[in-house]
């Protein structure tokens with residue numbers, strides 16, 4: 084390289100992108116915690132202020148109370164500046180997130196591992212399926228998609244576009260077709276081909292719980308005939324911009340679909356990322372990954388310590 088050749092611009096690392104994506108969330112809690120400085124040990128009013136700041140930042144009353152209680156034990160005998168308080172909050176958030184951080188690993192034998200992906204329309208389900216496919220491909224796994232959301236032609240089309248882009252085979256049927264029969268065909272084909280992961284899209288008709296429940300129950304019955312262990316995963320995709328509504332969705336889908344893990348998307352477009360902590364505290368369901376953008380690489384396994392620091396606003 085000659086002296087006047089400009090240095091190659093390094094692509095921002097995932098950590099940078101995560102900080103960038105979660106900037107709004109990070110600023111929200113940072114702002115809410117700002118000004119809480121103590122020259123002596125934290126008093127009850129200051130602890131109340133911290134608890135309020137956490138609730139205002141969507142961490143939910145349970146997590147907020149838990150963090151308050153831990154800080155009350157610590158008390159910072161010699162006083163605390165804003166940074167020390169944020170560090171302590173980050174530590175407590177990490178303690179809540181660590182037990183639920185679990186990447187989606189392909190461990191099922193015989194193959195394929197069948198992953199049902201559920202969630203309301205617009206939550207980022209289709210994009211997440213594509214991103215998961217990409218993550219698996221990066222690990223040299225063979226992936227297949229099944230277009231089980233036959234309710235809307237657009238959903239089938241969109242998944243088809245992603246499948247083509249990624250070079251992932253897709254099993255699909257006509258709009259209005261029977262999702263269970265598509266899933267049946269897909270499992271058969273994936274078994275014959277030795278595919279590692281079969282990722283199944285489903286319809287997100289939350290407003291009609293009965294239909295959704297019947298449809299998922301039928302998919303489960305059909306799957307069970309081919310492989311009693313399937314589906315191995317039932318992954319609920321949630322849109323973080325929905326804030327506390329996302330928690331209600333977990334409640335409902337857990338009841339109708341037996342959710343085994345979560346993916347939280349759109350954390351880049353919202354200050355409401357604290358809802359991740361509320362979800363972890365309230366439900367204890369595994370969080371597999373988070374989405375911080377629309378690109379293929381914008382879904383990464385969930386790193387609890389890093390995310391805790393970003394949410395608490397400590398870089």
Ligand SMILES: Nc1nc2c(ncn2[C@@H]2O[C@H](COP(=O)(O)OP(=O)(O)OP(=O)(O)O)[C@@H](O)[C@H]2O)c(=O)[nH]1
Nearest residue numbers: 203204205206207208209210348349374375376377
């Ligand atoms: N900013 C951002 N946008 C996202 C993310 N994940 C998905 N999206 C966008 O959200 C929109 C909805 O995503 P889809 O994947 O189509 O959502 P869906 O749940 O399948 O919705 P339907 O196709 O309507 O069923 C799209 O414009 C995506 O590009 C994310 O992590 N960040």
